[in-house]
Amino acid sequence: MTGDDALREAAARALQRAYAPYSGHRVGAALETPAGRIHTGVNVENASYGLTLCAERVALFKAVSEGDREFRRLAVVSEGVPPLPCGACRQALAEFAPDLRVLVQGRDGAEERSLSELLPSPFQLEKAGGPAEQPRRGSGA
């Protein structure tokens, strides 16, 4: 099993825990650090639809909250079409890993993209007059 296969398998296992009673569209994600640590996520829906969070951002926010800020690969798996990340997830991921490799797999196929290909011009704040704390990527430790 290649590293890519193992990461897709981690995303597929996570998918079983997705909470998608409204759409029925279950998604699992697995985000890998350069050291090989894997953080998984699933989509979590809500009766107030706008509160729903995608699997990719769940994995990312879990990872950052646990001290990781560098990522090399993301696998996203669904039971439908290959689930390319939505625009919000692309922007959130670009904050930490603009060169991320993105592996998507659905029922009928798989694709591999780079995040810079999916989101070539992410939103960035100007440094001058920007936030009091400059963005600090890399290890959160």
Ligand code: ZN
């Ligand atoms: Zn998304």
